[in-house]
Amino acid sequence: MKARSLQDLQQIQRKLAEQQKLAAQQEAARKEAQQKADAERSLFVRAAGEVQPLRHAPRVHLAGEPPAPIAVQQQLDEQRVLLESISDEFDASTLLDVDDALSFRRPGVGLDVTRKLRKGHWSIQREIDLHGLRREDAREALAAFIREAHRQGVRCVRVVHGKGLGSPGRTPVLKARVQGWLVQKKEVLAFVQARGDEGGAGALVVLLKPLGPGA
Numbered sequence: 001m002k003a004r005s006l007q008d009l010q011q012i013q014r015k016l017a018e019q020q021k022l023a024a025q026q027e028a029a030r031k032e033a034q035q036k037a038d039a040e041r042s043l044f045v046r047a048a049g050e051v052q053p054l055r056h057a058p059r060v061h062l063a064g065e066p067p068a069p070i071a072v073q074q075q076l077d078e079q080r081v082l083l084e085s086i087s088d089e090f091d092a093s094t095l096l097d098v099d100d101a102l103s104f105r106r107p108g109v110g111l112d113v114t115r116k117l118r119k120g121h122w123s124i125q126r127e128i129d130l131h132g133l134r135r136e137d138a139r140e141a142l143a144a145f146i147r148e149a150h151r152q153g154v155r156c157v158r159v160v161h162g163k164g165l166g167s168p169g170r171t172p173v174l175k176a177r178v179q180g181w182l183v184q185k186k187e188v189l190a191f192v193q194a195r196g197d198e199g200g201a202g203a204l205v206v207l208l209k210p211l212g213p214g215a
């Protein structure tokens with residue numbers, strides 16, 4: 001800028017002086033703020049001592065916990081149990097073979113099967129003792145036992161129901177119930193009264209269907 005007069009030159013000098021003063025004030029304020037920050041940092045270091053960043057092992061970010069799976073198989077099993085429920089009111093007497101000891105064979109099963117069953121042709125692989133159980137508990141226990149034995153491919157089992165010596169009138173109430181329950185189980189092919197050394201009149205020897213392919 002070219003000064004046209006002494007007055008203009010003086011005005012320019014005043015403006016330059018004001019700018020220099022403002023710049024000096026700003027620089028002083030900056031230095032003061034820096035000194036204050038340095039002092040605070042130094043105070044923290046003296047108080048905390050030497051510090052080092054934490055070293056973390058590699059981390060894997062896990063997804064949120066998935067919802068619990070629906071127990072589809074359990075639901076199917078429960079539905080199957082309901083469909084396979086056995087009745088206390090079923091009268092099996094008309095389906096039993098009347099001989100020296102009542103026996104049962106499903107339609108289509110020959111007499112030779114019950115004869116072989118009596119002679120121990122099939123080895124007893126599992127056993128359930130229903131002694132002392134209430135009727136409802138005995139029914140449920142027997143149904144579950146037969147179902148599980150068949151699922152595992154077992155062919156021959158023994159069911160101990162007792163001789164009823166402790167029942168009123170000393171009559172084997174549970175024996176007739178067990179016969180009726182077994183007749184209703186589709187896994188059962190036949191049953192006979194156990195031999196004397198296997199429980200006699202207090203037990204039944206039961207032949208189960210063979211486990212089919214893919215079962």
